[in-house]
Amino acid sequence: MERSNFIDHIRIFCKSGHGGAGSRHFMRNKLTAYGGPDGGDGGRGGHIILRGNSQMWTLLHLRYFKNVLAEDGHPGGDNNRTGREGKDVIIEVPLGTIAKDEETGEKEVEILEHGQEVIWVKGGRGGLGNSNFATPTNQAPEHAQPGEPGSEGWKVLELKVLADVGLVGFPNAGKSTLLSVITAAKPKIADYAFTTLTPQLGMVQYRGNKSFCVADLPGIIEGAAEGKGLGHRFLRHIERNSCLLFLIPADSADHKKEFDILYNELEEYNQELLQKDFIIAISKSDMLDDELKEAIAKELPQDIPHIFISSVTQTGLTELKDLLWKTLNK
Ligand SMILES: Nc1nc2c(ncn2[C@@H]2O[C@H](COP(=O)(O)OP(=O)(O)OP(=O)(O)O)[C@@H](O)[C@H]2O)c(=O)[nH]1
Ligand SMILES: [Mg+2]
Known part of the structure; x- marks a missing residue:
């Protein structure tokens, strides 16, 4: 069979980043023996983003692209420092690309314009650090939130040609x-x-x-x-x-x-x-x-x-x- 320069269906495993954990920390320095809570929030996990590119005509460039993993968010630090966000992954696709969930077959995203960016698989939210939980009656909360998990699953990209x-x-x-x-x-x-x-x-x-x-x-x-x-x-x-x-x-x-x-x-x-x-x-x-x-x-x-x-x-x-x-x- 002839080899097509045309690939219009791609199956990929996607996993967005987990959110970083919030920090559980209390301020300590040479002047402060028992400071208040200062645990920062965790960073958001990386998203998987689709971006339209009018210079592309097929999904050929994604042919060997099997797993897409976005980076996890970093945990929060002391001194109320928020953790760094996980790096997003940006997948460039031709106009006319439709993104679906393989299992449900449900259409999730459709890319029609050049430069259009849509978050396809959302990264997990970062957890809140313990400084968020201080109340008048509990000034030293021991609790900090874990990060929200990212999501993962098999996804499908499909293309209806936009040839003129x-x-x-x-x-x-x-x-x-x-x-x-x-x-x-x-x-x-x-x-x-x-x-x-x-x-x-x-x-x-x-x-x-x-x-x-x-x-x-x-x-x-x-x-x-x-x-x-x-x-x-x-x-x-x-x-x-x-x-x-x-x-x-x-x-x-x-x-x-x-x-x-x-x-x-x-x-x-x-x-x-x-x-x-x-x-x-x-x-x-x-x-x-x-x-x-x-x-x-x-x-x-x-x-x-x-x-x-x-x-x-x-x-x-x-x-x-x-x-x-x-x-x-x-
Ligand atoms: N005389 C002449 N023959 C032609 C011309 N264009 C194509 N042919 C011949 O017609 C035949 C079919 O050409 P293809 O281009 O493969 O036809 P197609 O429409 O793509 O056919 P399918 O892929 O089977 O649908 C070939 O033997 C060509 O050499 C032309 O302008 N003049
Ligand atoms: Mg032909």
Whole structure:
């Protein structure tokens, strides 16, 4: 199986820091034989924090990240000194990451913005030192609180791709080939169905410093929403793409019908997908002459922009990038 540059599910064991114990101490110095309580509070245990990073596209960097342990808080000291807080652990994740508890499956955090920081697993509170417990009737409390324990457990990070453009098409439509010519990605390409088994991402470098992300997805066939082919497992990835590029090969027997089937599969899966911006690209156009192009153009839905491209002869690709950029930024 091809190796994906795309990791969208990570399981990690998380443990936040225990709170430091409060101190039980009485002031003593050469002038004070029996001073009052001066035990400081314990420091808070380290949190595990998630931070959004718009420069990341997958959870690949966390692949070998199995245990995340935040530092324990330090105990309180004498002279009312508060213990140092345990160091937090910050995990950087791409936008669109959802953090869950493995056992309950409950969604705990969702990261959608660059720089957004959310405490995922909270460190334990530090215990109060004995100076907090002095009362008029008990001026020498022997009691100090222990720190609160941190929490631990198996957690899951999941990613719904936030790629700007999702490639939608039947198997063999030329999706991976297109990705390989407009981005630096090197997906597997072959003339049989379901060459692509996992989503592949690539960045299009566009007119100098602009760029956008394209996701090449496994092919969709009629009945995908009911599980045919690779099923609709991958359709969830296009939920967040802002633009869908339908790839219909020039040699399709019926271009309009092929588009309708894809459209219906998306609709079956999730109506909301139909709200996205659509573009139709007729791929493998090197096989067409002008007359055929004109005939195909007439069949296609008139309210959706279309373009003829060929990855092999590299025609129409600049126009395609222009059209995608315009659509993404409108
Ligand atoms: N003539 C011609 N052939 C092409 C073009 N683009 C792709 N092909 C051929 O079409 C076949 C399928 O290409 P892929 O890019 O693997 O298709 P895919 O849509 O990714 O297919 P799956 O991963 O199976 O869904 C390959 O044999 C390519 O060489 C093109 O622009 N012109
Ligand atoms: Mg492919």
